Amino acid sequence: MKTLSEWESKRRLPDLPYPQEALAVSRDKAQEFVAALGKPMVAKASGVAHKTEGGLVRFGVSAQTVGPIWDELAAAGDGTVLLAEQVSAELELIVGGYRDPSFGPLVTVGIGGIAAEIFGDVVALLAPPEPGELAAAVKQLSGHKLLQGIRGGPPVDIGALARIVDSVAGLLVDDPMVAEVDCNPVMVCKGKPLVVDALVVLADDAGA
């Protein structure tokens, strides 16, 4: 099994809604990008698994602070640093995909965040899902009310979520080498889902 870097993974899923982001190959490029956007950014080491646990994700990065952060994260990873617009969300979801030996490719949708790891509130659908299956499956989540809008906020745009799910399903169905996909977190900002992190895992050639 081979896990692609976040940047490579996102290139395999080109149609997903992402925050504005760039892979900074140098300290200068990093400064240029952060200054041009003029908002607080997130900096993430590239090509490293478990970035958060490794302390390799930094928030509130500005044009003034990005230099030394780039140095440190580039050294910890593959020599590049992923810079992304920092988004705030009312809800975190996860979307993924995997293969079952009997039922073939499946996509998953669930409630994200730390609670996800405790409650495992995730539902799977055969890939590709048929019209209406996602809406029905989401209702089976224990936390499905979270998707209907929190404290008077807008509900999750199920159509937009379905497009993410369909893209993940499409990748698994079209490319037999793709063993697994993890979009985690998918942050919901004013009802709109945004894929903040994505990972694609490829099967070994021999095992394909």
Added chain:
Amino acid sequence: MSLDSLFKPRSIAVYGASATDSRKLGNTLLKNAAGGTGDVLAVHPEAETIDGIPAVAKLNRRIDLALISVPDKRVEAAVIDAAAAGAGTAIVLSSGFGETGPEGRKVQDRLVAIARSSGMRLVGPNCMGVVSHLGDDRWLNGSYFWSIPNKPGGLSFVSQSGAFGGMFFGHLRASGLGLSRFLSVGNSADVGITDALEWLGDDPQTTAIGMFVEGFGDGRRFVDVARKVTSKKPVVVLKAGKMAAGAKAAASHTGSMAGSHAAIRAGLRRAGVIEAADTESFFDAMDGAAVGLRKKLVRNIAIVTISGGPSVLAADASERAGLLLPALGAATLERLRGLVPSFAALGNPIDLTPQCPIDHYVPAIEAIYADPAVEGVVAINCGLDLKPFGTGVARGVAATGKPTAAFVLDAPGVEAEMAGAGVLRFASPERAVNALASGV
């Protein structure tokens, strides 16, 4: 290829009956097979008759069904013999094949190759056989089960476990429901659960299908077949080995997050199959499917009772299961007020109370059935054998066809009235509710 020769054979050959010891399993099989089909013969190297049934050394004519119960080393020769004679289907009941390891698996693969090269279907090996209602009072018992219930009905059952087949027959005897077909597929070397399901889906005699499943094999094919079947008749599945499936899926992060059983749930959801969590709820849902509780999906139910506490348990179970307990319409309430004591509870549950005038139960219950807000009924009666309570339910069912599940305790008169109307009784108030709710 059609499984008619399996489920509706006109001629049977049995391999493996002993000429000298009629206590052998093979002799049970021969006796069972001879009980329902006129055209039965035994295949035996020396005997001319076994237990009064003619025997031949080699099969010398076409037959529909070969039942093979010889020691594992002699199975291959028997399969060759049956295939050469042009048998439609061979059931290998003998064990000692794929379930024992790679060597047994090799022999099993050869059996399949022999069968396929002659166009014969192969059931098993390592299975309990087939039972099928052939019409009128004629039954095929091509199984080791020496005593099978012989009440005809619309329920068919497919099992990947022979022993669970025994549990099924035990349950059938207790529930009194009628049987259409039974098949134990064993190692599923050729005929698998999906093939059986496909045939049963087209079988006009089968109105509901139960399945005990350990593995789905080609899960996508199962889904494609099952969704066609469920558009015509309900299918209820009990899946064993949910945790073992999880061990494999756990190789993937998203797979393990979704839980061990997620792929199966996804497949069964698309197929419209009802999945039961355990043996008890499986039999409840299967029985419910068999008596037509699932003809129409209900969401709004009335709980009709003269037993307060148990009906509250039923109300709790309804909420858990996603059923709604609507208020009765104004006209119904007015009618009921004229029939039941002033202290009767006319919410939902509707407690008519034991003090209701005896000849008012029938019209009161009929009125509840007639209420358009009510799609289905759970009837509960603990220990008060007021026969008109049962009559009211029977008449309500007859008049409206609304799906009804009951819990009746120590009230044989009530129970008899309900049984006469085909109303199924369950072992607890909650189980009655869950049977009505399964699939909601």
